[in-house]
Amino acid sequence: MxxxxxxxxxxxxxxxxxxxxxxxxxxxxxxxxxxxxxxxxxxQKETPVATLEKYNQLEKGMSYEEVSDNLGFSGTPMSDESSESNHKTYAWDGEQPKSFLTVTFLKEKLSTKQQVGLQ
CATH class of the missing domain: 1.20.5 (Single alpha-helices involved in coiled-coils or other helix-helix interfaces)
Known part of the structure; x- marks a missing residue:
């Protein structure tokens, strides 16, 4: 026991x-x-962001790949990529909250660009 x-x-x-x-x-x-x-x-250091300087370097006629390379990262599709439309819009976020840029491609070439709040 x-x-x-x-x-x-x-x-x-x-x-x-x-x-x-x-x-x-x-x-x-x-x-x-x-x-x-x-x-x-x-x-924050690892997350790439769109800047006003990079936005100003975007030119009409650029391809999506050229825009993405210039900005350093891929955009978020804002239009249906599978659509048969010749227009495709993408957005890239900026550093500040609610800051971003959008680019519209017509026949796969940059046709218009807009930005809000980029620095």
């Missing part, structure tokens, strides 16, 4: 010891405010 009680206590201490080791590596509460700011800054 005494041996069984000792082995049960030993197993319990062993489990508690492993639990303590595992939990010592855990941190409660998530990242600090400073870490969160760093994460947001890194995400």
């Amino acid at each position: 005494r041996v069984k009680k000792v082995s049960t206590i030993f197993i319990m201490l062993l489990v508690m010891g492993f639990s303590a080791v595992i939990l010592s590596g855990c941190r409660i509460g998530g990242p600090t405010n400073e870490a969160k700011e760093t994460i947001v800054e890194e995400e």
Whole structure:
């Protein structure tokens, strides 16, 4: 009986010891405010945005690929790409909230461009 009680206590201490080791590596509460700011800054650096300077470099007659290359990333289709229409419109987000540019292609060439709030 005494041996069984000792082995049960030993197993319990062993489990508690492993639990303590595992939990010592855990941190409660998530990242600090400073870490969160760093994460947001890194995400903003990685996310390309349309700028007024790049917008001004867009010229009539450019293809979608040329516009995307100039801006550094692909646009979001604003018209049905599968449509038989000769008009296709794409948008690119700017850095500020609600800032963006749109480009309309006629027969796959830039025909009109507009921007709102780009810097």
